[in-house]
Amino acid sequence: MSDFSARVEAVSISGIREVFEAAGEGAINLGLGQPDFSAPEHARRAAIEAIRDGRADAYTENKGISSLREAIAAKHERDQGLDLHPDDIIATAGGSEALHIAMEAHVESGDEVIIPDPGFVSYDALTKLADGTPVPVPLRDDLTLDPAAVEEAITDDTAAFVVNSPGNPTGAVSPPEDVEEFARIADEHDVLCISDEVYEYTVFDGEFRSPAEFAETDNVVVVNSASKLYSMTGWRLGWVHASSRRIERMLRVHQYAQACASAPAQFAAEAALTGPQDQVDEMTESFRRRRDIVVEGLEDIGLTVPTPTGAFYVMPEVPEGFVDECLERGVIVVPGEAFGAHGEGYARLSYATDEESLREALDIMGDAYDAVV
Numbered sequence: 001m002s003d004f005s006a007r008v009e010a011v012s013i014s015g016i017r018e019v020f021e022a023a024g025e026g027a028i029n030l031g032l033g034q035p036d037f038s039a040p041e042h043a044r045r046a047a048i049e050a051i052r053d054g055r056a057d058a059y060t061e062n063k064g065i066s067s068l069r070e071a072i073a074a075k076h077e078r079d080q081g082l083d084l085h086p087d088d089i090i091a092t093a094g095g096s097e098a099l100h101i102a103m104e105a106h107v108e109s110g111d112e113v114i115i116p117d118p119g120f121v122s123y124d125a126l127t128k129l130a131d132g133t134p135v136p137v138p139l140r141d142d143l144t145l146d147p148a149a150v151e152e153a154i155t156d157d158t159a160a161f162v163v164n165s166p167g168n169p170t171g172a173v174s175p176p177e178d179v180e181e182f183a184r185i186a187d188e189h190d191v192l193c194i195s196d197e198v199y200e201y202t203v204f205d206g207e208f209r210s211p212a213e214f215a216e217t218d219n220v221v222v223v224n225s226a227s228k229l230y231s232m233t234g235w236r237l238g239w240v241h242a243s244s245r246r247i248e249r250m251l252r253v254h255q256y257a258q259a260c261a262s263a264p265a266q267f268a269a270e271a272a273l274t275g276p277q278d279q280v281d282e283m284t285e286s287f288r289r290r291r292d293i294v295v296e297g298l299e300d301i302g303l304t305v306p307t308p309t310g311a312f313y314v315m316p317e318v319p320e321g322f323v324d325e326c327l328e329r330g331v332i333v334v335p336g337e338a339f340g341a342h343g344e345g346y347a348r349l350s351y352a353t354d355e356e357s358l359r360e361a362l363d364i365m366g367d368a369y370d371a372v373v
């Protein structure tokens, strides 16, 4: 008998961490996937009050407190016109757990899961942990996921495909007609579409649409999270919404693995969802400004860079040795291959950092580029 399961041996610790560890002290970190804002003040206050009043001491319902689930349903009604029942929502420990329970509940041993390549690191790992086989689909040149490529990759073994718009690591937003296509594919092929919408609020050009708006079957599971919507990564509060039968299956995993999401975080997220939304606009505006600075700076350096339309990442094509040269000179960027084989030749930069550091980093990256070409 081996010490560890084959499933866990099939995954490794994310390559992103290795980059951080290789960097010297004082490096400018363009590797981090978190907004550099505080959580909204009213969200923090709601958690403090819940703790002070003794309302956050006990387990909550497995799915989460009903007032939070009502706030999530109201958010999706407000933003997408969806008519969700609060019982068809599970509050989770971030979008990460939401993705995990979606995979565990729907992927059988040997099933295939179609994932974007390059794509967020968890899709490959969570598929393997569910004993499935990831099927990476290369993105288009503009770094969006091509519905035709997804449809072509479907086999009799396909359990699900993952859509992530706005995307990590690309910053690309799928146009509405593609989102509609994803819903049609899920309906017609009877495969599950796992729609990871955690960057929903960070869209600069175009508009955010969810496959859940278009699907005629219940073949869409939506993952979202307070992490990036409200700059609350540390609170660990996300959610999943789907049909009752899918929620019931995902709850079986959530109940045994997690019992319930952290109670103080649930109160904070409820306040974030129901309170003033000005911080969301401020964050988006600030990311848009920084996006412009970074894209212009990278183009001036001579790099080819698809202009990101959302999230806070940019993925330029980079020459060999560029990432290491940046690291050596004190700027942390993540090699594209950390996000899949087709990420090779790219680097991911997060611009969730202040403008002064961004400008300094661009200068250094210019020198790094000159040193390697």
Ligand code: PLP
Residues within 6 Å of the ligand: 033, 093, 094, 095, 096, 097, 120, 164, 167, 168, 196, 198, 224, 225, 226, 227, 228, 233, 237, 238
């Ligand atoms: N999905 C995507 C695309 C992400 O980039 C992340 C985090 O970086 C997550 C999900 C998970 O976020 P969290 O668990 O903090 O909600």
